[in-house]
Amino acid sequence: MTRYVMVADLRRCIGCQTCTAACKQANSTPPGVQWRRVVDIEVGEYPNVNRVFLPTGCQHCANPPCEEVCPTKATFKKDDGTVQIDYDLCIGCAYCAVACPYDARFKVEKPNYAYGDTPMPHEAIRADEATIGVAQKCTFCNDVVEAGVANGHKAGEHSEATPACVNSCITGALTFGDKEDPDSQVSQLLEKSEHFRMHEELGTDPGFYYIWDKKSMEDLL
Numbered sequence: 001m002t003r004y005v006m007v008a009d010l011r012r013c014i015g016c017q018t019c020t021a022a023c024k025q026a027n028s029t030p031p032g033v034q035w036r037r038v039v040d041i042e043v044g045e046y047p048n049v050n051r052v053f054l055p056t057g058c059q060h061c062a063n064p065p066c067e068e069v070c071p072t073k074a075t076f077k078k079d080d081g082t083v084q085i086d087y088d089l090c091i092g093c094a095y096c097a098v099a100c101p102y103d104a105r106f107k108v109e110k111p112n113y114a115y116g117d118t119p120m121p122h123e124a125i126r127a128d129e130a131t132i133g134v135a136q137k138c139t140f141c142n143d144v145v146e147a148g149v150a151n152g153h154k155a156g157e158h159s160e161a162t163p164a165c166v167n168s169c170i171t172g173a174l175t176f177g178d179k180e181d182p183d184s185q186v187s188q189l190l191e192k193s194e195h196f197r198m199h200e201e202l203g204t205d206p207g208f209y210y211i212w213d214k215k216s217m218e219d220l221l
Contacts, residue, residue, distance in 0.1 A: 003062070003081035004140055004155060005179045005207040006166070007186050007195070008055045012173035015040055015053035022168035023057075026141065028126040030112040035104075035138040036165045054210070055165075055174065058083065058104040058138040059198060062205035066096035066105065075135070081179075081207055082140050090134035097135060101199050102206075105137045140176070141165075156185060179207075 015038055023029070023036035039054040064083045067075045074089035075096050097105040111132060113119045119127060141163035148161025155161045156177030166174040177184035186209075194213040197206040 001081075001180055002079065003179045003207065004060070004145070004176065005081070005186055005209060006060075006140065006163070007175040007189050007209045007211060009173045009175070009189075009193075009211045010052055010054065011211065011213075012171045013038070013053040013055060014171055014173075015051075016170060018168050018170055019055060019165035019174060022164045023138070026144075026164035027139075028123070028128065029106075029136075030108055031114055032112070033106045033108060033136070035106075035136075056102065056104070056198075057208070058100075058140075059102050059204065059206035059208040060138075060140060061207060063203055065099040065101065065202075065204060069095040069099045071095065078142070080142075080145075082142050084139060084142060085135055085137065087130040087134050087136075092133045092135070094135065101202055101204065105135050107135055108132055145176075154184075 017038050019036050020034055020038060024034065027035060029035060036055065036057045039056055041052050041054060043050050043052050060081060060083050062081065064077060067077060067083065071093065072089045072091055074086045075083065076086065077083050092107060094107055097107060108131065111127065113123050145155050145161050148158060149155055151160065153161040156175065159167050163176055166176045175185050175189055177186040179186055181187060189211065190209060192215055193211040194215055195209045195211045197209055200206065
């Protein structure tokens with residue numbers, strides 16, 4: 001089985017938002033819609049306070065609550081572990097947005113452009129009417145990954161089979177790949193690192209991991 005996941009190394013992320021910009025460009029999301037966000041938070045107590053930058057988005061859960069509440073089965077989980085939306089089946093009820101504990105879903109009721117009611121040339125070319133009035137979210141650039149894999153590239157280890165946010169990360173904080181492949185970069189990273197996932201207590205089994213330190217030698221033995 002394949003389980004595509006993403007790993008964010010919080011020691012490397014500098015909060016530059018390049019991944020956010022790359023995602024918007026790749027997916028042509030309208031103003032106010034960010035499938036990939038980086039949250040700037042403070043941790044600790046004064047005077048020992050640090051800033052942490054936390055990339056967020058759809059967690060591509062193995063047990064997605066958004067799928068459970070979808071009345072038309074528009075939200076579905078693929079064999080590669082990603083959670084996708086069939087825009088032709090979605091009726092825009094937004095039950096999935098309410099059910100998602102990660103605030104990762106959006107709904108756009110009408111076309112929205114960067115400058116007024118007239119689209120810029122690049123917006124007009126890339127406008128997708130199928131995303132209006134339905135739920136939308138991060139797809140892990142599934143179409144790109146699938147095409148790259150079909151051309152013989154390994155997911156997450158070749159730019160043509162890797163999500164835009166990972167390709168654009170200037171510090172190498174983001175990694176993508178098949179967690180079930182022991183030779184993949186994500187598997188090796190998680191094997192050597194202390195990590196956590198958001199809201200694991202909810203039983204969603206998220207596919208987005210956050211590294212915060214290296215494992216000790218005792219843990220590796």
